[in-house]
Amino acid sequence: MMAASASRVAVIGAGIAGASCARWLHDAGYAVQVFDKSRGVGGRLSTRRIDWTDAAGVSHQASFDHGAPGFQARSPAFAAFAARAHANGLLLPWQPRDPAGRAAADADTWWLPAPDMPALCRALLQDLPVQTQAPIDALHRDAAGWRLASAGATVAREFGAVVLAIPPAQAAALLQPLAPSWARQALALPMLPDWTLMGLASAAGDASDWQLAHSSDGVLASIIRNHGKPGRAPLAGMAHWVAHASADWSARHIETPAAVVQEALQQALARWFGQAQDWHYVTVHRWRYAVAPAGARSGTDHCWWDAQAGLGVCGDAWGGGGVEGAWGSARALAAAISGVDPA
Numbered sequence: 001m002m003a004a005s006a007s008r009v010a011v012i013g014a015g016i017a018g019a020s021c022a023r024w025l026h027d028a029g030y031a032v033q034v035f036d037k038s039r040g041v042g043g044r045l046s047t048r049r050i051d052w053t054d055a056a057g058v059s060h061q062a063s064f065d066h067g068a069p070g071f072q073a074r075s076p077a078f079a080a081f082a083a084r085a086h087a088n089g090l091l092l093p094w095q096p097r098d099p100a101g102r103a104a105a106d107a108d109t110w111w112l113p114a115p116d117m118p119a120l121c122r123a124l125l126q127d128l129p130v131q132t133q134a135p136i137d138a139l140h141r142d143a144a145g146w147r148l149a150s151a152g153a154t155v156a157r158e159f160g161a162v163v164l165a166i167p168p169a170q171a172a173a174l175l176q177p178l179a180p181s182w183a184r185q186a187l188a189l190p191m192l193p194d195w196t197l198m199g200l201a202s203a204a205g206d207a208s209d210w211q212l213a214h215s216s217d218g219v220l221a222s223i224i225r226n227h228g229k230p231g232r233a234p235l236a237g238m239a240h241w242v243a244h245a246s247a248d249w250s251a252r253h254i255e256t257p258a259a260v261v262q263e264a265l266q267q268a269l270a271r272w273f274g275q276a277q278d279w280h281y282v283t284v285h286r287w288r289y290a291v292a293p294a295g296a297r298s299g300t301d302h303c304w305w306d307a308q309a310g311l312g313v314c315g316d317a318w319g320g321g322g323v324e325g326a327w328g329s330a331r332a333l334a335a336a337i338s339g340v341d342p343a
């Protein structure tokens with residue numbers, strides 16, 4: 001007889017990989033519980049909310065999509081998922097234009113979760129038990145199944161399987177005592193960093209309506225008019241800028257203090273615009289593990305699954321990069337665990 005714990009699955013990580021895997025396993029009859037160390041779900045599908053007080057002392061909230069600016073769907077399966085999410089009001093189509101009014105770089109439609117980037121993961125997880133602010137730092141296996149621990153205390157126990165849907169370096173830390181060869185392989189998966197600037201500047205005199213520009217100045221990779229994206233509500237009179245440093249520049253400055261990085265990115269933006277912006281608020285965020293390079297993957301597998309131990313790993317680095325790769329990796333793992341392809 002199957003132990004009651006066999007159908008209980010702990011999913012660590014509530015980004016698109018963890019949320020998708022949890023949803024599919026729940027729909028296949030598993031009792032799923034999700035854990036994420038952050039305050040909310042979504043992972044790198046993220047929107048930063050800030051409080052900003054204007055010169056008259058009035059406080060406002062502004063938001064910036066400071067992780068993935070959106071994503072594209074290339075495989076028929078992921079395109080069908082995006083179309084369903086669009087029909088359900090969860091995704092908006094986005095065809096960003098560059099400052100010359102052309103479709104930006106790649107003409108494929110982008111998809112944008114609405115009203116903010118985590119909305120897609122929130123919807124996938126809406127009726128599932130999710131524990132946020134739950135950093136899992138150790139996994140133990142005993143006769144009753146898997147036990148999850150944080151800072152020396154047990155957070156949850158008696159799971160038949162554990163899914164790690166977290167970036168490779170974080171997965172490696174959990175895998176090291178359990179599956180050292182997987183830990184080594186995870187650490188070998190490439191991930192690129194990204195220093196990201198978010199800023200509110202006066203929009204006086206700005207009549208343009210482009211949304212996405214690319215730069216090859218050696219510092220910046222892309223500049224996004226966040227307030228021009230569909231479904232985003234800008235503060236009146238304010239431009240909401242998000243600028244991503246290139247992976248090379250970010251890697252070289254990964255340990256540089258945030259204040260120094262902010263100054264360098266503001267200067268690069270001033271050169272790019274041809275004039276300094278009238279900034280009202282600026283901050284930077286360091287993504288140590290922002291993107292898995294396209295095509296990077298763990299051999300031919302889109303995920304790792306050890307059926308005997310009840311231990312699985314998925315995420316963008318295993319699935320070929322990006323939101324689509326993370327989703328595809330989660331799909332492969334849900335199929336391996338349940339024996340049914342969920343798509």
Ligand SMILES: Cc1cc2nc3c(=O)[nH]c(=O)nc-3n(C[C@H](O)[C@H](O)[C@H](O)COP(=O)(O)OP(=O)(O)OC[C@H]3O[C@@H](n4cnc5c(N)ncnc54)[C@H](O)[C@@H]3O)c2cc1C
Nearest residue numbers: 013015016017036037043044067068136315316322323326
């Ligand atoms: C700046 C930037 C730009 C990007 N641009 C694009 C783009 O243009 N197109 C595209 O497709 N993709 C883009 N991406 C990548 C895309 O966002 C990711 O590939 C995708 O969101 C990864 O999903 P995931 O579920 O695998 O991981 P994540 O979204 O990283 O989710 C992992 C979750 O696990 C949690 N976690 C980690 N460790 C633990 C732990 N020990 N215990 C509990 N919880 C834990 C984290 O808090 C996080 O919520 C971009 C990302 C960034 C940061």
